[in-house]
Amino acid sequence: MIIGLLSIIGTYGLAIALVHLVWYRWRRSRPNPIHYVLITRNNALHIEWYLRTLLFVSQFKAREVHIVVIDEQSEDETVAIVERMAATRTNQFDILEWSGPSQLDEVMLRYANEEVVLVRLSNAEELQNLPLFQ
Numbered sequence: 393m394i395i396g397l398l399s400i401i402g403t404y405g406l407a408i409a410l411v412h413l414v415w416y417r418w419r420r421s422r423p424n425p426i427h428y429v430l431i432t433r434n435n436a437l438h439i440e441w442y443l444r445t446l447l448f449v450s451q452f453k454a455r456e457v458h459i460v461v462i463d464e465q466s467e468d469e470t471v472a473i474v475e476r477m478a479a480t481r482t483n484q485f486d487i488l489e490w491s492g493p494s495q496l497d498e499v500m501l502r503y504a505n506e507e508v509v510l511v512r513l514s515n516a517e518e519l520q521n522l523p524l525f526q
Contacts, residue, residue: 424506424507425456425458425506426450426455426456426457426458426508426509427458427460427503427506427508427509428446428458428459428509428511429460429462429496429500429508429509429510430442430459430460430462430511431462431510431511431512432461432462432466432470432513432514433464433466433470433513434467434468435466435468435470435513436466436468436473439470439473439474439513440477442513442522443474445523446459446522446523447481449523453523456484457484458483458484458485459485460485460486460488460499461474461488462489462490462496463487463490464490465489465490475487509522
C-alpha cells in the first residue's frame with residue numbers, strides 16, 4: 393500500500409519536473425522580439441487598428457513585439473491614441489517626435505542586431521511589411 397502511494401507521488405513529482413524542464417527550454421529558445429518602427433502623420437483614423445492588430449498577431453504567433461511610433465508632427469489625435477494604448481503596455485511602446493532623419497538612424501542603430509520592420513504608414517506599399525497584410 394505504501395509502495396503504491398510512493399510510486400504515485402513519485403510519478404506526479406516526475407511529471408512536474410518534466411513540465412518545468414520543457415517550459416524552461418521553450419522560454420530560452422524563444423526568438424527575440426520584432427521591433428516595428430512606424431512613422432506616422434495624421435493617421436488617427438487607422439493607428440489604433442494597426443497597433444491592436446500588431447498586438448493580436450504577436451499573441452497569436454507567441455512572438456513579442458516592440459513598437460516604436462515616430463510622429464511627424466500630426467495635427468490630429470494620432471499621438472493621443474498611441475499614448476492611451478501605451479499606458480497599459482509600457483514596455484512594448486516607445487513614442488518619439490520626428491526631429492529629422494538622424495533620429496531614424498539612431499533608432500535603427502539601437503536595434504541593429506535585432507529584427508526591425510520599418511513602415512511609413514502613409515505609404516501603401518510599405519504597409520505590406522505589416523503582418524496583417526501578409
